[in-house]
Amino acid sequence: MMGAPAAALEGGFADPVLDAQSVFRTIMDAMARPGSVLAMKPLVVPPAPLGSAAGAVACTLIDADTPFWLDPMLSAHGTLGAWLGFHTGASAASVPGSSHFALIGDPMAMLPLDQFAQGSQDYPDQSTTLILQLQSLSEGAPLTFEGPGIKGRSTIAPKGLAADFARQWRDNAKRFPRGVDLILTGTDAIACLPRTARLIQAEN
Amino acid sequence: MYVAVKGGEAAIDNAHRLLADRRRGDRDVPALTLDQIAEQLALGVDRVMSEGSLYDRRLAALAIKQARGDLIEAIFLLRAYRTTLPRFGYSEPVDTGAMLVERRISACYKDLPGGQLLGPTFDYTHRLLDEVLDGDPAVDVGLQRTDAQEPATHIADILGAEGLIEEDAPAAASEPGDINQTPMEFPLSRATRLQALSRGDEGFLLALGYSTQRGYARSHPFAGEIRIGEVDVELFVPELGFAVPVGRVQLTECQMVNQFKGSAKVPPQFTRGYGLVFGQSERKAMAVALCDRALRAEELGEEVVAPPQDQEFVISHCDNVQATGFVEHLKLPHYVDFQAELGLVRNMRAEHEAMSGSEAREAAE
Amino acid sequence: MNAQQRTSTYNFAYLDEQTKRMIRRAILKAIAIPGYQVPFASREMPMPYGWGTGGVQVTAAILGPNDVLKVIDQGADDTTNAVSIRKFFERVAGIATTTKTSHATIIQTRHRIPEVPLTAGQVLVYQVPNPEPLRFLEPRETETRKMHALEEYGLMHVKLYEDIARNGHIATTYAYPVKIEGRYVMDPSPTPKFDNPKMHMSDALQLFGAGREKRIYALPPHTQVVSLDFEDHPFEVQRFDKPCALCGAEQVYLDEVILDDRGNRMFVCSDTDHCESRRAKGYRGELGGAQ
Numbered sequence: 014m015m016g017a018p019a020a021a022l023e024g025g026f027a028d029p030v031l032d033a034q035s036v037f038r039t040i041m042d043a044m045a046r047p048g049s050v051l052a053m054k055p056l057v058v059p060p061a062p063l064g065s066a067a068g069a070v071a072c073t074l075i076d077a078d079t080p081f082w083l084d085p086m087l088s089a090h091g092t093l094g095a096w097l098g099f100h101t102g103a104s105a106a107s108v109p110g111s112s113h114f115a116l117i118g119d120p121m122a123m124l125p126l127d128q129f130a131q132g133s134q135d136y137p138d139q140s141t142t143l144i145l146q147l148q149s150l151s152e153g154a155p156l157t158f159e160g161p162g163i164k165g166r167s168t169i170a171p172k173g174l175a176a177d178f179a180r181q182w183r184d185n186a187k188r189f190p191r192g193v194d195l196i197l198t199g200t201d202a203i204a205c206l207p208r209t210a211r212l213i214q215a216e217n
Numbered sequence: 218m219y220v221a222v223k224g225g226e227a228a229i230d231n232a233h234r235l236l237a238d239r240r241r242g243d244r245d246v247p248a249l250t251l252d253q254i255a256e257q258l259a260l261g262v263d264r265v266m267s268e269g270s271l272y273d274r275r276l277a278a279l280a281i282k283q284a285r286g287d288l289i290e291a292i293f294l295l296r297a298y299r300t301t302l303p304r305f306g307y308s309e310p311v312d313t314g315a316m317l318v319e320r321r322i323s324a325c326y327k328d329l330p331g332g333q334l335l336g337p338t339f340d341y342t343h344r345l346l347d348e349v350l351d352g353d354p355a356v357d358v359g360l361q362r363t364d365a366q367e368p369a370t371h372i373a374d375i376l377g378a379e380g381l382i383e384e385d386a387p388a389a390a391s392e393p394g395d396i397n398q399t400p401m402e403f404p405l406s407r408a409t410r411l412q413a414l415s416r417g418d419e420g421f422l423l424a425l426g427y428s429t430q431r432g433y434a435r436s437h438p439f440a441g442e443i444r445i446g447e448v449d450v451e452l453f454v455p456e457l458g459f460a461v462p463v464g465r466v467q468l469t470e471c472q473m474v475n476q477f478k479g480s481a482k483v484p485p486q487f488t489r490g491y492g493l494v495f496g497q498s499e500r501k502a503m504a505v506a507l508c509d510r511a512l513r514a515e516e517l518g519e520e521v522v523a524p525p526q527d528q529e530f531v532i533s534h535c536d537n538v539q540a541t542g543f544v545e546h547l548k549l550p551h552y553v554d555f556q557a558e559l560g561l562v563r564n565m566r567a568e569h570e571a572m573s574g575s576e577a578r579e580a581a582e
Numbered sequence: 583m584n585a586q587q588r589t590s591t592y593n594f595a596y597l598d599e600q601t602k603r604m605i606r607r608a609i610l611k612a613i614a615i616p617g618y619q620v621p622f623a624s625r626e627m628p629m630p631y632g633w634g635t636g637g638v639q640v641t642a643a644i645l646g647p648n649d650v651l652k653v654i655d656q657g658a659d660d661t662t663n664a665v666s667i668r669k670f671f672e673r674v675a676g677i678a679t680t681t682k683t684s685h686a687t688i689i690q691t692r693h694r695i696p697e698v699p700l701t702a703g704q705v706l707v708y709q710v711p712n713p714e715p716l717r718f719l720e721p722r723e724t725e726t727r728k729m730h731a732l733e734e735y736g737l738m739h740v741k742l743y744e745d746i747a748r749n750g751h752i753a754t755t756y757a758y759p760v761k762i763e764g765r766y767v768m769d770p771s772p773t774p775k776f777d778n779p780k781m782h783m784s785d786a787l788q789l790f791g792a793g794r795e796k797r798i799y800a801l802p803p804h805t806q807v808v809s810l811d812f813e814d815h816p817f818e819v820q821r822f823d824k825p826c827a828l829c830g831a832e833q834v835y836l837d838e839v840i841l842d843d844r845g846n847r848m849f850v851c852s853d854t855d856h857c858e859s860r861r862a863k864g865y866r867g868e869l870g871g872a873q
Contacts, residue, residue: 030594034646037606041644044613045787045802074610076603078398113607134731136402138611138620161616161763162802164785190765194614207614207802209763225665296626303598398604400621400796403724529722539794542631546711549633549663553656553693553852556838557755557774560820565749 021095024058026072032056036073040196043203047210048158048167050150050202057100060092062118066198067146074142075114077102082112082129082141086119112141120145120174126181129193137190148173150199157214158206166213169204171197179215186211240285254278263467263496264288268537269295270397270416271302272466272495289418293538307392309451309460313470313493314371316446320497321369324440325474331369336445337497372442372472373489382474382487403529410512410532414505415494417535423500425525426507433523434511438490441474445497469494471502475510480518488517588676595642596674601625605643605798609789612800617762618730619713619797627793634667635793637690637709641671644705644789645688650678652686657694657835657852664692683855693756695777697834697856700786702803708771710792713799715759715769735767738810746815755820763806768799775809776819776835782807826851829860830867 026032036056043051059068075081081103087093094105097116106112109129117123129141147153153172156179159165175181185192185208192208241248255262255278265277269292277295284290320336323329335341337359376382386407393408401409414422429436447467451460471492479485490510492502511525524530534540593599601623608622627635645651651671655664659681667690668679680686683696692709700706712718716726719737729735738759745753758775762768770778771790781788781801788801801807811817825832827848834856836849848869851857861870 030599031647033599033602034594034644038644038646041606041609041613041787044610045800047802074603074607076600078600078604079607135727136621137615137618138608140611142610161805162613164804190615190618194610209614209616209802225660225662226669229662229665293626293630297628300601300625300627301592301596301598304600397625398623400623402621529724533723538626539631542633542635543711543794544632545630546632549692550656550661551693551772552837553774553835554756554772556836556852557776557820559838561753561755565753568750 020060020092021099024060024068024096025100026056026069032069033073036069039203040070040073040205043196043205044194044207045162046167047160047162047206048156048169048204050169050199050204052202053198055201060090060096062090062146063087063093063096063116064146064198064200066201066203067116067144070144070196070198070203071097071114071116072100075101075103077104079113080104080106080111082106082109082115084115084117084119084123086122087116109141115141115143117143117145120147120178121176123175126185126193127188131188131191131193134191137192140191140193142194142196144196144198145171145174146198147171148199150197150202150204154216155214156212158210159213160207160209160211162207163210169197171199171204179212182206182212240283249282251275251278251282254281260497261286261288263498264419264501265291265295267495267498267501268292268416268418269299271295271299289537289541293541296538304398306452307395308463309453311448311450311466311468313444313448313468314368316369316444316448316468316470318366318369318444318446320446321442321444322440323372323442325372325442326375329370329372329375331367334369338499369444372474376441376474376487380486383477383483383489401532403532404515405528405532407509407513407516410528411491411493411505411509413532413535414492414508417505417508417532418537418540419498419501419504421535421537421540422504422508425511425531426504428523429507429511429525434514434519434526436488436490436507436510437476438507438510439474440503441472441489443469443471443499443502445469445499467496469496469498469502471499471506473503473506473510477517488513588674592674594647594675595645595671596628597625597639597642601639602643605639608798609640609643609800612789612798613787613802615766616801616805617760617766617768617799619792619799621796622798624793624796629666629670631794632711633663634690634692634709636791636795636798637692637707637793638667638670638791639793640707640789640791640798641688641690642675644707645671645675645677647675647677649687650680650685652680652683652689652855653691654689654694654696654853654855655692656837657696658854660854681855682859683853693772693774694835694852695773695780697831697851697853699780700784702785704786706784706786706788708773708788708790710769710771710790710797711794712757713769713790713792713795713797715757715767730766733765735761738767739812742810743812746812752811752815752817758817759810761808761810762801764808767810768807770807774820774835775817778807778809778817779819822849824849825867826857826860827867827869829857829865829870831856831860831865 039051039053053066055065057065057068057072109115115129132138132140149172151170153170155168155170157166157168189208194208195206197204255274262274262277265280265288266272280291280294321334373382396409396412447465449462450464450466452463453460473490475488477488490506492505494502508525512528514521514526604623608620612620627638653664653668655661672679683698688705690707714726716729719741720726742752756774757769757772758778760768760770783804785803787803790799809817822836828850831851835852837852839848841847
């Protein structure tokens with residue numbers, strides 16, 4: 014890539030094959046067990062303000078076939094877009110509704126979930142997967158879920174979600190099988206909320 | 218005491234060893250070289266490249282040798298290898314109008330710009346076995362034209378000048394689909410269908426094309442033009458800002474010209490069926506063109522009445538690697554399911570006997 | 583367990599990274615929409631379509647160097663195609679393999695689910711020939727897709743009910759359709775219906791790969807899997823009259839083995855690891871020999 018700053022070229026996976034595999038298995042396990050918080054080793058060093066967990070998820074899943082969208086907080090850092098472009102080969106989507114993946118640096122101010130691709134009734138898989146960067150996955154208000162992948166109930170406490178997240182998430186569930194899936198990232202851990210995770214209790 | 222059959226691993230190893238032995242055949246007969254296959258069985262190599270979807274004569278020759286001449290097996294080998302190749306990018310569309318033509322014929326006009334060029338064809342040969350080929354007789358060098366080639370105008374452009382044939386669809390603003398990278402979603406675009414047909418099984422498409430001539434989705438075809446030759450493949454390099462040639466491939470292109478009654482919106486005009494395949498594969502290109510035209514039934518407002526017009530039927534079944542795999546998978550053990558069916562049939566027979574037994578008793582009473 | 587030397591001419595686990603990413607994305611969507619068939623751009627593999635290419639691609643996309651792989655076909659580790667697939671992964675990924683169900687982290691299977699309940703952390707990968715449960719009622723993908731979208735499964739119930747009308751019971755013995763979390767009707771792959779209850783609320787993640795038909799679907803752990811039935815004709819699994827002739831196991835699926843041409847036969851565990859483990863613990867069936 015010509016003209017890209019050095020910061021855009023550094024900080025990718027040291028072992029692209031096996032690092033991507035181990036990150037994927039963590040994501041897969043997290044998606045299969047909604048609400049479980051799984052540790053993630055710092056395998057990439059993206060330019061600030063993207064954290065290593067969100068960066069590793071992006072490098073594992075995104076490529077030339079999957080346009081990504083950055084929220085205003087992340088897109089304000091030009092190097093970040095270049096870094097993602099260099100390490101994944103992906104290009105930015107023009108609107109959130111046409112993105113396969115959306116990286117959200119500031120979930121408190123994020124666009125409503127229904128602004129992203131929801132998939133269709135025929136192809137509910139053609140929806141955006143959101144990668145949210147949160148301050149913490151355990152220090153916020155607890156959210157309790159039920160649904161496939163969850164034995165009984167599971168509770169996580171993400172810090173930094175939008176104030177009306179509970180309402181938005183319940184609306185997302187109503188759209189099933191359409192809807193978005195979330196990958197929540199903390200500093201060194203991730204948790205997933207597929208559209209099937211039913212929010213049954215939220216404390217404020 | 219009963220001991221379950223073991224040794225699947227040794228059996229497989231031994232079977233493959235025997236296969237290697239049979240492939241080589243009599244060791245006193247010299248082994249085939251890849252050059253011999255590529256040079257002297259060139260049309261087989263072309264078919265393997267075309268349906269294997271990989272343009273590499275040497276690898277196709279290797280596949281044929283390894284497959285003992287079983288072309289579908291060779292196609293399979295090439296496809297499996299193709300899976301492992303990284304994808305560098307998409308070429309620019311090739312310009313078949315600028316083809317270095319070795320053969321070009323039209324059944325629509327006696328003569329046309331660029332002329333009728335028979336080229337290396339089996340047409341008009343008498344199919345008499347030539348015993349001389351049992352040896353290695355001297356063969357005369359083919360004659361080469363010395364004068365410059367007159368541009369061979371596409372037949373569609375000739376008819377198009379009069380408005381007698383449908384125009385080329387405007388180039389899509391977006392990239393055409395790619396059947397390798399995207400799972401098929403019916404209905405498919407014409408571009409995507411043509412990709413699938415181009416690597417579809419020659420025999421299957423030939424039979425379907427033939428059926429359109431016999432009245433199943435009849436489309437009154439004329440071989441507007443068939444051309445075989447080499448074209449440049451160019452790749453656009455963003456850093457340079459222009460396309461650069463990366464190689465040359467031999468292609469066979471067929472343009473069928475078909476009748477069309479016209480509709481409320483469109484006056485009567487000729488329509489087209491199109492076929493483009495790797496190498497010299499004229500039968501295949503013609504079959505593709507017939508199938509392409511038949512598959513456009515819906516687009517042209519024709520009634521869909523026959524299998525060749527049904528894209529789910531044609532496209533889902535034209536791939537011989539898929540077809541051979543699934544037909545042959547019946548050889549795999551199915552004894553778990555067979556056991557389930559055995560149990561069911563035994564139960565049903567017992568019920569049947571009990572039933573007819575009680576009916577007989579009732580009749581006797 | 584054997585760790586193997588990997589062939590280095592190909593990428594780890596054969597597939598290139600772009601292909602793996604594409605499959606991985608499909609797997610995540612499949613987990614997020616349990617029972618829904620996610621289309622994916624299936625690749626040609628070095629084994630034929632219909633011989634496990636879907637399962638092989640799923641396994642290749644999730645497999646890592648620390649995994650221990652078990653491959654079974656008809657419940658057995660030593661059936662020829664199971665041997666062939668196991669050898670393939672030993673060669674292209676250099677991973678450890680096992681025949682012990684409890685030692686495996688990934689189990690690729692054709693036509694059976696192991697008898698011993700699977701545990702959290704294990705992944706069961708099914709090879710699927712026809713992922714569409716409605717296919718034999720409606721051959722067109724465009725139609726069946728609509729039926730799933732509208733949750734219109736009447737045709738399937740009609741088919742099962744016709745069975746009952748004709749035979750007095752449902753005559754489907756394998757690939758018996760299931761409904762997932764009250765939404766999608768799913769094909770469990772051609773496992774005998776005996777295995778259907780094992781899919782329900784399993785602790786393991788279950789992934790389904792159909793290579794030729796280019797579909798991936800999934801069941802997360804602890805997911806509701808209900809075999810379709812009717813109130814007056816509840817779902818039933820097969821029963822065998824005798825225990826396994828080798829290990830004496832009951833309530834397991836048995837293979838019928840023909841012993842001679844005079845009609846003598848025996849029934850033995852289809853799950854070879856289960857049978858061997860039991861015999862190692864001293865269990866014996868009537869033809870199992872002395873302890």
